[in-house]
Amino acid sequence: MKLETQIKMNKVIIFSAPSGSGKTTLVKHCLRRFPQLKFSVSATTRALRGEEIHGKDYFFLSVEEFKKLISEDAFVEYEEVYHDKFYGTLKSEVERTWSEGKVVIFDVDVVGGVNLKKIFGEKALSIFIAPPSIDELERRLISRATDDLETIKTRVAKAKHEMTYAEDFDEIVINDNLETSKKEIERLVEKFINN
Secondary structure (H helix, E strand, C coil): CHHHHHHHHCCCCEEEECCCCCHHHHHHHHHCCCCCCCCCCCEECCCCCCCCCCCCEEEEEEEEHHHHHHCCCCCEEEEEEEEEEEEEHHHHHHHHHHHHHCCEEEEECCHHHHHHHHHHHHHHEEEEEEEEEEHHHHHHHHCCCCCHHHHHHHHHHHHHHHHHHHHHCCCCEEEECHHHHHHHHHHHHHHHHCC
């Protein structure tokens, strides 16, 4: 069944946030809590970080491979987040998940989240995870120790811009306390998948 037809029948949950807001932690919590959810692995041209695994965390592609897939119309949506740093959602991933009778869960950047909501409309629950403050976000990125200081400065500047998109999402969860945020996310997800 083609993606356009399936959109009418299937649901997606979109998580977006500035880097360092705790989005990935909350997505992993949802995946443990709700067996009917399945993670959509995005494609990217960025390098692997830490213990990431190709095909599990992301499909790590060269810029040339990514551009070839763009020319083949293989993406639901994609974006060039930084110069030659592409991220995208493969149509094949969404179709595979729906064919298994699961709800797709996305962990995407903010612009990708807005684009996915436009594409999936009422079949999508879009959730923006906000940090308590930009200062706290910077502290988290530094303590993560996965990026150099120049990269962190770039991410913080980008986060300030991304915060302006929060109102474009169905729900905003301020991740000040992780346990409280987990409970709020559980409530939102449960309500959406059971309606």
